[in-house]
C-alpha cells in the first residue's frame with residue numbers, strides 16, 4: 078500500500094520472555110519489574126499522553142532544542158543520511174529531523190511495540206512517500222543487525238535516541254547500549270541523543286506524578302498487561318503509583334506500592350505482598366553534561382556538540398563513533 082514502507086523485521090520479545098522476567102523480578106528482594114515492558118500497545122498510548130501533560134517538560138523542551146538546532150544537525154549529517162531511531166514510538170520528533178536533513182536516503186525506526194511501530198511507520202510513509210522506511214520491532218538492549226539494501230544515495234549513518242530514554246538504563250547498561258550501537262552504526266557515524274538534566278526535586282517529582290494521573294495509569298498498566306498476557310490476578314486498584322527523586326543516585330524512581338496484604342499467582346508461583354511493599358518499576362537517571370560525556374567517551378563515542386534550553390532543563394548531544 079505504501080511504496081516506501083519496507084517489510085517489518087520482527088524481533089518482538091515473546092510472551093515467554095515477559096513471563097520469565099516477571100517471575101525473576103517478583104522473586105527478587107526487593108521486588109522489581111523491568112520498565113521495557115511498559116510499552117505494549119496500551120502502554121505506548123499512555124506514554125504519548127504523558128508527553129502532553131504540562132508537568133512532563135521533557136518532550137516539549139527537547140522538541141524546541143531539536144527545532145532550533147535541526148539545521149546544525151543537517152550540516153553534521155550531510156546529504157543522503159540514513160537515520161536509525163532507537164525507541165521510535167509515535168515518530169513525532171523524527172519528522173523535524175527528516176524535514177531538515179538534505180535528501181535523507183533511509184529511515185529505520187526501532188521499537189519494542191509492534192502495533193505502535195507499524196502505525197507510526199505507515200503515517201510517516203504517507204508523509205514521506207520517497208523515503209525508504211525499514212521498521213524493526215526489537216528490544217534494542219539486545220544485539221541485532223539492520224538489513225541494508227543497495228542504495229546509491231546512501232550517506233552517513235545517523236543514530237537518533239531522543240526522549241532521555243538512555244536514563245532508563247543503569248549507567249553501565251547505558252554504556253553497553255552505546256558500545257553496541259557504535260558497532261551497529263560503524264566508524265564515522267553520528268548519534269543524536271536527548272538527555273534529561275538533574276534539577277529541583279519538586280519539578281522532577283511533579284513530572285513523574287502528574288495531576289492528570291497519566292504517569293500513574295502508565296505505571297499501573299504494567300500490572301494490567303501481566304493480567305492480560307500472563308493471566309495473572311493482580312488487583313490493580315490495590316496498588317498505587319509512587320515517584321521519588323533519589324538525589325544521591327541522580328535518578329527518579331518509580332514504584333507500585335501494595336495497599337494491602339495480598340497474593341498474586343502466575344503458573345505454579347505465588348507472590349506475597351505486605352501492605353506498603355513496593356515493586357520497583359523504573360529508574361530515570363538525570364545526567365549533567367560532563368558526566369554524560371565522560372560515560373559515552375568510555376563507550377567509544379566522541380563529543381561533537383551539546384545544546385540545552387534557556388532554563389537548563391534538558392540537553393541534546395551530537396556524538397561521533
Ligand code: AVI
Pocket residue numbers: 127135240241242243244245284285292359360361
Ligand atoms: C521513556 N522514558 C524516557 C520516560 C522517562 O521519562 O523516563 C518514561 C517515563 N516514565 C514515567 N514517565 C515517563
